[in-house]
Amino acid sequence: MEIIRIENIHKRFGDLEVLKGIDFVANKGEVITIIGSSGSGKSTLLRCMNHLEKADQGRIHCDCRIGMVFQNFNLFPHKSVIENLIEAPIIVKKIPRQQAIEFSMGLLAKVGLTDKRDAYPCQLSGGQKQRVAIARALAMEPQLMLFDEPTSALDPQLIGEVLQVMKKLAEEHMTMIVVTHEMNFAREVSDRVIYMDNGVIVVDGPPEEVLVDPKIPELRTFLNLDR
Amino acid sequence: MDVSYVTSIIGFILQGTGITMKVYVVTIVCSIPLGILFALGKLCPFRPLQYLLAAYTWVFRGTPLLLQLFFAYYGLPVFGIEFQPLMAAYVTFVLNYAAYFTEIFRAGIQSIEVGQYEASKALGMNYLQTMRRIILPQATKVILPPMGNEAINLVKDTALCAALSIPEILRNAKVTVARDFSIEAYFVAAVLYLLLTFVIIRVFRELEKRYGYYN
Ligand SMILES: Nc1ncnc2c1ncn2[C@@H]1O[C@H](COP(=O)(O)OP(=O)(O)O)[C@@H](O)[C@H]1O
Numbered sequence: 120m121e122i123i124r125i126e127n128i129h130k131r132f133g134d135l136e137v138l139k140g141i142d143f144v145a146n147k148g149e150v151i152t153i154i155g156s157s158g159s160g161k162s163t164l165l166r167c168m169n170h171l172e173k174a175d176q177g178r179i180h181c182d183c184r185i186g187m188v189f190q191n192f193n194l195f196p197h198k199s200v201i202e203n204l205i206e207a208p209i210i211v212k213k214i215p216r217q218q219a220i221e222f223s224m225g226l227l228a229k230v231g232l233t234d235k236r237d238a239y240p241c242q243l244s245g246g247q248k249q250r251v252a253i254a255r256a257l258a259m260e261p262q263l264m265l266f267d268e269p270t271s272a273l274d275p276q277l278i279g280e281v282l283q284v285m286k287k288l289a290e291e292h293m294t295m296i297v298v299t300h301e302m303n304f305a306r307e308v309s310d311r312v313i314y315m316d317n318g319v320i321v322v323d324g325p326p327e328e329v330l331v332d333p334k335i336p337e338l339r340t341f342l343n344l345d346r
Numbered sequence: 347m348d349v350s351y352v353t354s355i356i357g358f359i360l361q362g363t364g365i366t367m368k369v370y371v372v373t374i375v376c377s378i379p380l381g382i383l384f385a386l387g388k389l390c391p392f393r394p395l396q397y398l399l400a401a402y403t404w405v406f407r408g409t410p411l412l413l414q415l416f417f418a419y420y421g422l423p424v425f426g427i428e429f430q431p432l433m434a435a436y437v438t439f440v441l442n443y444a445a446y447f448t449e450i451f452r453a454g455i456q457s458i459e460v461g462q463y464e465a466s467k468a469l470g471m472n473y474l475q476t477m478r479r480i481i482l483p484q485a486t487k488v489i490l491p492p493m494g495n496e497a498i499n500l501v502k503d504t505a506l507c508a509a510l511s512i513p514e515i516l517r518n519a520k521v522t523v524a525r526d527f528s529i530e531a532y533f534v535a536a537v538l539y540l541l542l543t544f545v546i547i548r549v550f551r552e553l554e555k556r557y558g559y560y561n
């Protein structure tokens with residue numbers, strides 16, 4: 120079943136055409152990683168999907184709720200962990216506060232941060248912040264989760280705990296589109312890997328095909344295979 | 347200093363404190379919401395509104411408050427608008443302070459990272475929800491120190507009302523000095539202003555403490 124269908128998306132910033140005609144479909148339960156060098160348009164593509172950017176041309180078909188996790192967490196600093204989680208469910212979905220708290224406590228348990236419910240973001244490590252951000256996105260019960268380099272702002276020793284949570288989500292069949300430089304995650308967890316270069320999708324296929332001995336020279340260079 | 351003399355004049359000057367506080371409260375209560383509204387207007391992409399508000403803040407921050415008071419009281423009747431002195435003071439102070447608050451709020455709102463807007467939008471919140479629940483509470487923490495300055499300035503600026511013969515603290519002190527040829531009344535006035543600013547300083551210290559729970 121299709122979760123999101125993207126047809127011929129174009130996006131430019133001034134003179135710079137960042138997306139030059141992107142087509143792809145994500146099916147329910149799929150985990151898709153997007154790789155590619157910096158500036159190739161990966162973030163812009165994700166941001167077009169949930170309308171943080173408006174595509175200049177093309178269509179996005181998606182009837183589902185989309186959650187997003189950012190590189191810089193973007194937690195609400197003036198709200199405690201639990202308040203970060205229940206804010207949107209209460210304000211947007213009009214869920215009763217007590218019910219929102221109960222649901223959110225379940226999510227905190229899932230990301231292993233039950234004991235941090237009343238902490239403020241400034242009291243958390245980077246890895247903990249990102250796990251809260253994942254739980255906050257899940258609190259809106261999205262059918263599709265977008266991750267934009269969720270571990271790129273983290274100290275190396277904190278990356279694992281975040282990837283662990285994402286892996287668990289994938290095992291629960293959450294549909295996920297993940298922009299990442301973590302090639303092990305891409306290889307082990309994803310069903311499909313998309314390689315983007317210069318605003319176009321160059322390759323879209325299963326990880327063993329895209330990541331192990333691909334034919335395209337730019338991708339080989341990107342993956343450091345020819346040394 | 348003659349204690350019995352001071353006691354005899356203090357009641358009259360305290361009456362002036364009532365008027366001073368009236369001007370103070372009216373100004374604060376009206377100019378803060380106006381300032382928030384104008385700041386949001388300045389930040390909205392509608393150009394004509396931006397220019398209008400830029401002209402407004404320029405005029406009211408770029409000319410002396412005393413001149414604005416004179417204009418409201420002596421100048422506006424030329425255009426058929428007549429105010430009682432106190433009403434002229436209310437209008438002038440509200441518009442003048444709203445201009446300063448507009449700039450303070452604008453800067454405060456702009457200091458919040460775009461990531462906060464993006465996270466809110468990604469969670470499905472609309473503009474008003476984002477402003478009310480996410481942006482303005484954080485901006486409040488940022489603007490407390492400059493707001494504290496303005497709140498103290500306002501205590502002292504109310505003394506300009508004396509120029510329209512409004513019977514506030516300074517005016518009543520001046521009348522007393524002229525009547526009795528004795529300057530004690532000025533000391534009494536100074537002490538009253540110090541007490542008022544002391545209260546304001548404590549209020550803002552408390553507010554800053556209350557908003558200090560996060561970084
Ligand atoms: N808001 C913006 N204004 C102007 N240029 C932008 C904006 N956002 C992204 N870009 C440019 O678009 C290109 C692609 O950016 P991005 O999608 O962030 O790439 P990636 O995530 O793959 O590194 C870059 O050259 C970047 O500088």
Ligand SMILES: [Mg+2]
Nearest residue numbers: 161162163268
């Ligand atoms: Mg990016």
